[in-house]
Amino acid sequence: MMSTIPNRQMICETLMELAKDDRDIMVLASDSRGSALMGPFARAYPEQFVEVGIAEQNIVGIAAGLAHSGKKPFVTSPACFLSMRSIEQIKVDAAYSQTNVKLVGISGGISYGALGMSHHSLQDIAVMRAIPGIAVILPADRHETKRMTEALVRHEGPVYIRVGRNPVEDVYDEADDGEFVIGKAVTMREGGDLAIIAAGETVRVALDTEALLREMGVSCRVLNMHTIKPLDAEAVLRAARETGRIITVEEHSVHGGLGAAVAETVIQHHPVPMRIFGIPDEPAIAGKTAEVFRHYGISAETIADAALRLIGRKR
Amino acid sequence: MDIIDLKIKATQIRMDLLRMIHRAKAGHTGGSLSNTDILTALYYRVMRINPADPKWPDRDRFIASKGHAVESLWCILADLGFFPKEELDTFCQFGTRLIGHPNNKVPGVEMNTGALGHGLSIAVGMALAAKRDGRDYRVFCLMGDGEQAEGSVWEAAMAGAHYGLDNLVGIIDRNGLQISGPTEDVMAIEPLDAKWEAFGWHVVSVDGHDMDALVSVLESAPEARGKPTLVLARTVKARGVSFAENVPGWHHKVPNDEELRRALAELAAYEELLQREGGRARA
Numbered sequence: 001m002m003s004t005i006p007n008r009q010m011i012c013e014t015l016m017e018l019a020k021d022d023r024d025i026m027v028l029a030s031d032s033r034g035s036a037l038m039g040p041f042a043r044a045y046p047e048q049f050v051e052v053g054i055a056e057q058n059i060v061g062i063a064a065g066l067a068h069s070g071k072k073p074f075v076t077s078p079a080c081f082l083s084m085r086s087i088e089q090i091k092v093d094a095a096y097s098q099t100n101v102k103l104v105g106i107s108g109g110i111s112y113g114a115l116g117m118s119h120h121s122l123q124d125i126a127v128m129r130a131i132p133g134i135a136v137i138l139p140a141d142r143h144e145t146k147r148m149t150e151a152l153v154r155h156e157g158p159v160y161i162r163v164g165r166n167p168v169e170d171v172y173d174e175a176d177d178g179e180f181v182i183g184k185a186v187t188m189r190e191g192g193d194l195a196i197i198a199a200g201e202t203v204r205v206a207l208d209t210e211a212l213l214r215e216m217g218v219s220c221r222v223l224n225m226h227t228i229k230p231l232d233a234e235a236v237l238r239a240a241r242e243t244g245r246i247i248t249v250e251e252h253s254v255h256g257g258l259g260a261a262v263a264e265t266v267i268q269h270h271p272v273p274m275r276i277f278g279i280p281d282e283p284a285i286a287g288k289t290a291e292v293f294r295h296y297g298i299s300a301e302t303i304a305d306a307a308l309r310l311i312g313r314k315r
Numbered sequence: 316m317d318i319i320d321l322k323i324k325a326t327q328i329r330m331d332l333l334r335m336i337h338r339a340k341a342g343h344t345g346g347s348l349s350n351t352d353i354l355t356a357l358y359y360r361v362m363r364i365n366p367a368d369p370k371w372p373d374r375d376r377f378i379a380s381k382g383h384a385v386e387s388l389w390c391i392l393a394d395l396g397f398f399p400k401e402e403l404d405t406f407c408q409f410g411t412r413l414i415g416h417p418n419n420k421v422p423g424v425e426m427n428t429g430a431l432g433h434g435l436s437i438a439v440g441m442a443l444a445a446k447r448d449g450r451d452y453r454v455f456c457l458m459g460d461g462e463q464a465e466g467s468v469w470e471a472a473m474a475g476a477h478y479g480l481d482n483l484v485g486i487i488d489r490n491g492l493q494i495s496g497p498t499e500d501v502m503a504i505e506p507l508d509a510k511w512e513a514f515g516w517h518v519v520s521v522d523g524h525d526m527d528a529l530v531s532v533l534e535s536a537p538e539a540r541g542k543p544t545l546v547l548a549r550t551v552k553a554r555g556v557s558f559a560e561n562v563p564g565w566h567h568k569v570p571n572d573e574e575l576r577r578a579l580a581e582l583a584a585y586e587e588l589l590q591r592e593g594g595r596a597r598a
Contacts, residue, residue: 047447053477058436058470065440068425069448070372073440088430089467093437097419097427 003170007145007163008076008106009037014149015074019045025153026066026073028052030059035165036076036106056081060089060101067099072153079105079162080112083124094158095133102152103160108138109201109251110284110292111165117283121162126256128160129229135159135182136229138200143172144226147180155182164201164251166289171203171224183227185235191221193311195239195246196303199225199258202249202277205293208300209249213307220307228258233265240270245310247275249298251289254278275306316359319593321526325355326586328394329555330579331403332386337575339407341415345552345565346384349490350457352524353548357455358391361533366396369422375452376425376441380434381459381488382416383567388424389413397423432465434458435485439474442483442543453536457486461493463504469514476515481537485516485545488523490552494566508547516545523548555582 012027019025019041027041028050042049050066052059056077063073075082082105083090094101105124112119128136137152137159139145145163152159159182171188172178178186188203189210198206203224210220221243223235239246246266248259259276266272277298285295293299308314316324329351336342358364362375379388386406393400398421405411412420416429425441428434438456445452462468475483487507495501504510508518517539521532529548536544552566553559556578559568570578 050443052470052474055467055470055474057432057467058439058474061433061436061467061471062440062443062474064426065437065442066444067440068437069441069444071444071447089433089436092427092430093433099426 003142003167005142006037006165006167007139007142008165010142010145011104011149011163012036012038012041014146016041016044018150018153019048022072022153023048024070024072026050026071028059028063028073028075030054030056030077032077032106035078036104038076056085057089060086060103061093063101064089064093064097064099067101072100074102074104076104076106078119079108079121079124080119083121083127083160087127090134090160091131095131098133099158100156101158103158105160105162107165108162109164110279110289113288113292114286116286120284122253122279122284123256124160124162125228125252125258126260129256129261133158135227137161137182137227139163139226140200140203140224141168141171143170143174143176144180148226151180151182162200164289168201169204171207183230183232185232186224186226187221188224189220189222191219192243193219194307195221195223195243196249197223197225197236197239197246197258197262198249199228200251201289202251202298205298205300205303206249209303209307212300212304216308218307218311225258228261231261231265236262236265237270240266240272244272246272247277247303247307247310249277249303252278254280273310275310277303318527318530319589319596321355321359321530323586323589323593324359325352325526326555326582326589328355328387328390330582331390331394333556333570333575333578335390335403335406336386337570338404340569341407342386342569343383343567344559344569345492346381346459346488346490347386348553348555349523349550350384350488351387351554352526352529353457353486353488354387354391356526356529356533358395360530362455363452366423369397373450373452376438376454378425378434378438378454378456379417379428380456381431381462382428385416388417392421392423397421431459431462432467435468435471435475438483439471439478439480442475442480443478445482446478446480453482453484455484455486457488459493460487460489460491460498460504461501463487463507464502472511472514472516475543479541480543481539481541483543484533484536485543487545487547488550489547490550492552492561492563492566496563511545515542517542518545518547520547520549523550524554555585557581
């Protein structure tokens with residue numbers, strides 16, 4: 001079902017619910033309460049909201065200081081700035097000092113499609129993944145975002161979360177109340193001919209690809225790797241062993257992201273043929289998410305075609 | 316601790332840190348000697364701390380934003396019993412937790428620092444948490460003068476004033492030198508007092524080696540309700556060791572055997588003078 005609620009809004013709604021009983025939950029914004037859809041939280045909980053202005057280095061340092069004092073700060077700032085402008089504060093004040101800071105990169109990937117490379121965050125996962133001591137999570141839809149936010153409030157330690165700007169089609173049923181476990185992939189579809197591993201908004205693309213392949217008689221496993229770090233290596237290697245072929249799909253540079261994380265695991269422990277779908281090493285073309293995805297082959301048709309070649313049904 | 320005892324303590328800490336740097340053949344000699352009096356005033360007199368309970372929620376916080384001048388801090392924390400004094404022998408050695416920058420694996424250290432321009436933002440977060448929770452602890456953040464060229468310092472300065480954090484005290488160890496030479500040659504930062512005032516801080520200028528004045532300024536902060544305080548501490552790099560004072564090379568030069576002997580002799584003579592003065596005062 002096409003949702004009208006973007007994941008960023010779901011984070012706000014869930015935090016507002018939890019903040020009723022938890023005065024330590026705090027939300028920080030860098031003149032971004034509008035783009036983070038955090039206005040309602042700021043109005044409802046002014047004592048638990050901190051505006052820092054357009055100062056991404058400062059927002060992470062302040063959050064680290066709040067966390068050190070027992071608060072549970074959620075920094076909400078555009079992923080493009082948060083992941084680059086404040087990377088040293090993230091490395092030192094959040095990861096190295098191990099403060100309980102949740103860094104929510106909003107409007108991530110190519111959400112700001114037409115605004116150009118300055119506003120795209122297509123290297124954030126690569127950068128975060130290389131820093132020891134910080135988890136990296138991309139929720140797929142609003143339902144998963146809600147369960148993730150609940151899990152994050154309980155989780156002690158720094159985490160980088162990336163969500164997109166626009167509403168995304170549901171990948172889970174409303175009734176699905178499976179637990180969100182950080183570091184544990186979700187098997188969305190079982191299958192034995194190949195596995196598609198995706199994260200965030202590309203989980204929808206992976207599921208559409210699976211549907212297309214199923215019509216052609218191909219049995220495709222779909223893993224939702226919502227936590228890219230720590231990677232669920234067990235699920236990856238099971239997929240490698242049981243299906244023999246892996247395709248990864250991500251809204252990120254093909255360098256250093258989900259595909260790289262999966263490849264690092266597979267190549268060392270159970271090498272199988274792989275294809276990595278993502279944004280190539282160039283300033284991404286302008287356009288809406290669907291248009292940009294299609295341009296770079298992040299679509300069910302193109303990925304299904306690659307799958308058929310991978311299993312030898314097409315040359 | 317009385318002023319005279321604080322002076323004696325600072326002199327002993329200077330000797331401890333010189334021995335430690337000499338032993339390790341590593342360290343930031345100049346900066347640690349310039350901030351020794353400030354740290355001695357804070358740790359032995361001004362701050363509300365308990366070495367037996369380093370995580371006491373109502374303790375005053377200290378953030379060493381100029382993390383490289385860590386030697387004085389290590390010697391003071393060991394002397395106060397946060398960790399055994401023998402551990403100072405491991406400074407900068409393989410596998411030690413007493414590395415060349417503050418490390419929160421060591422009791423008494425709040426945060427890992429070392430990258431300049433981070434500390435004041437962290438201190439703002441801690442002071443803000445105190446305000447929101449109605450706690451009365453204070454947060455002290457020591458910065459370098461070279462560090463004032465970092466843009467993030469000024470982001471934090473704005474936030475401290477914006478939120479009226481009168482429980483926050485920034486201190487600048489204004490020794491005038493950074494690794495490449497005088498701050499005003501490398502990147503002019505003056506007028507520092509006018510800059511911090513323009514950013515909404517209550518600025519107090521003090522001789523950073525005058526223990527009496529330092530204690531009085533630090534103890535009375537905040538003097539301005541609703542404003543953070545900036546203590547501009549005028550210091551001398553490598554203070555207390557005559558041949559190293561104000562020499563840029565001593566930023567991270569390690570004393571050789573002869574230099575150590577001369578430095579310790581000077582400091583020991585000064586300590587003896589202070590002890591006599593203290594004896595007279597007590598008599």
